Amino acid sequence: MFFSTNLPPLPRYTESAMCTRYYRTSGPQQILDAFEIDAVDAASIPAAPTFNAAPHSFQPVVRLNHEGHRSLALLRWGLVPSWSKDAKISFTTFNARAETVATAPAFRVPFKRQRCLVPADGFYEWKQLDPKTKQPYAITTTAAHPFAFAALWDRWQSPTTPEVLETFTILTTAANAAVAPIHNRMPVILAPDDYNRWLSPTEIAPLDLLRSLPDAGLTSWQVARDVGNVRNNSPSLLAPI
Numbered sequence: 001m002f003f004s005t006n007l008p009p010l011p012r013y014t015e016s017a018m019c020t021r022y023y024r025t026s027g028p029q030q031i032l033d034a035f036e037i038d039a040v041d042a043a044s045i046p047a048a049p050t051f052n053a054a055p056h057s058f059q060p061v062v063r064l065n066h067e068g069h070r071s072l073a074l075l076r077w078g079l080v081p082s083w084s085k086d087a088k089i090s091f092t093t094f095n096a097r098a099e100t101v102a103t104a105p106a107f108r109v110p111f112k113r114q115r116c117l118v119p120a121d122g123f124y125e126w127k128q129l130d131p132k133t134k135q136p137y138a139i140t141t142t143a144a145h146p147f148a149f150a151a152l153w154d155r156w157q158s159p160t161t162p163e164v165l166e167t168f169t170i171l172t173t174a175a176n177a178a179v180a181p182i183h184n185r186m187p188v189i190l191a192p193d194d195y196n197r198w199l200s201p202t203e204i205a206p207l208d209l210l211r212s213l214p215d216a217g218l219t220s221w222q223v224a225r226d227v228g229n230v231r232n233n234s235p236s237l238l239a240p241i
Contacts, residue, residue, distance in 0.1 A: 022123035038069035079169035098210035110152035117148035176212035
């Protein structure tokens with residue numbers, strides 16, 4: 001048995017259906033401190049920031065280990081349910097809607113007992129300007145960084161090879177008043193005081209946490225369309241235009 005870290009060819013996401021892109025500028029120690037990480041595999045610590053995290057890339061997530069301690073793990077973005085016949089489903093499972101996560105076949109089991117946090121410093125959304133044009137925006141919180149997206153994870157065993165793949169999905173909800181002029185959806189951002197509840201295996205269905213961040217908690221600015229190409233990954237992507 002082995003854990004796969006092979007990436008398929010990167011798709012060119014030029015627009016956002018929900019939350020298909022985020023960035024993480026905090027350093028390793030900031031992440032370990034902010035999320036009070038007790039156990040960590042050195043291979044899971046991000047060696048460098050990412051300014052354009054996209055589906056099918058491997059990113060650090062925070063979850064509870066078998067001893068009940070917070071640990072950092074490197075998982076692929078795009079959830080593959082344990083029951084799936086193949087990993088192709090991950091092209092449509094990089095987000096889970098808060099409104100249906102408790103009943104959707106791909107997410108209902110992980111929602112009960114395999115919840116995790118995705119460390120981030122901001123995310124991108126695209127505003128429809130006309131039928132052919134979308135303008136990307138960078139969006140971040142006005143509070144301390146890094147913050148956490150609510151997420152789920154699962155472990156999949158290939159039925160034909162020894163491959164084992166661990167993956168995650170980011171929860172989304174209706175946009176608040178600050179994001180709504182840009183897009184009608186936004187990722188669920190959890191308050192630090194809610195991290196324990198979200199991660200706890202004794203909390204079967206914390207649906208009340210799947211809410212929009214207060215309007216005053218976010219700020220946004222226009223960025224260049226270079227962010228539409230997943231191969232671009234530099235601080236210049238965050239430069240206001």
